Amino acid sequence: MEKRIRRARMEEREALTLLALRSKASWGYDEAFMTACREELVMTSERMRGWVEVAESKGERVGFIELKPENGGRVRVVSLFVDPDHMGEGWGRRLWDRAVSLAERKGCQELILDADPHAEEFYSRMGAKTVGKVVSGSITRRMLPLMRFVLPPNRESDQG
Template identity: 35%
Template sequence: MRIRAGTPADRPVLRRIAVAAKGHWSYGPEFLARFAAVIVPDDDYVTRRDVRVLEDDDGTPIGFSAILHGGVAVLDDLWVVPEHIGSGIGAILFDDAVSRAAARGATRMEWEAEPYAVGFYERQGATVVGRVTSELGREMPVMRILLVPASPVEAP
């Protein structure tokens, strides 16, 4: 496996991964169609976010994460294909996102979590800090993890 930077050409596969992952849960076809219309919406998705794609040994994308960087980083997306849910791939992507956000100086990372993924994020050290209504009209938990910013590298 390897994690690489996402590119605009990845947009269709990112959408397929996200919709397949969402479909792993008990959502009906109408909701999944609405979700597919808003996830990874345009060509600028990858250029406006720090997108990382996790590939299996054959080079097939099996998950991805997307971060919006700032003083408070936002985990905009983290999705894993259904056949790898529960295998540790999500934890690998989450750890990578946390490390990247901390390296950019963020003190915490927040996100609207898929309700079925709250337990996963809690196992990673995150907590629920609020609730919001999503653009699809669902109540979503807001989660947070505190980050330890990376130490500056000292010049020799």
């Protein structure tokens, strides 16, 4: 149980919300910005009943992903957060690979996401392409990169 990614549990709502807030704040956003986007980052019971997976290292939560199936063979990456204390350890890639693997198992052809501008480079390294801009759900007039990743045909997954 050194390192693993597993299904999230309902009782982890608050811990995952706090992890998301720490991760978002690590980009240097001010208190006003964090207050404005807080509601969007809260992991509600409804969200937790969806497709949420937690990365663990030595029993500690180090990150999570939240995915949402959409029409047309798409999966939306709603959240991908890594605790700032564990950034640079490969957890972002592991979580991304897990998202790809889960999407493949559901027969989906692509991942789509509204990226934080600071994370656009990470998603580009993962193979996602910026295909447009979308309005932020919490900050008026803030535009976010809309990104798309097309799953390769017959990709073999190493993420059980």
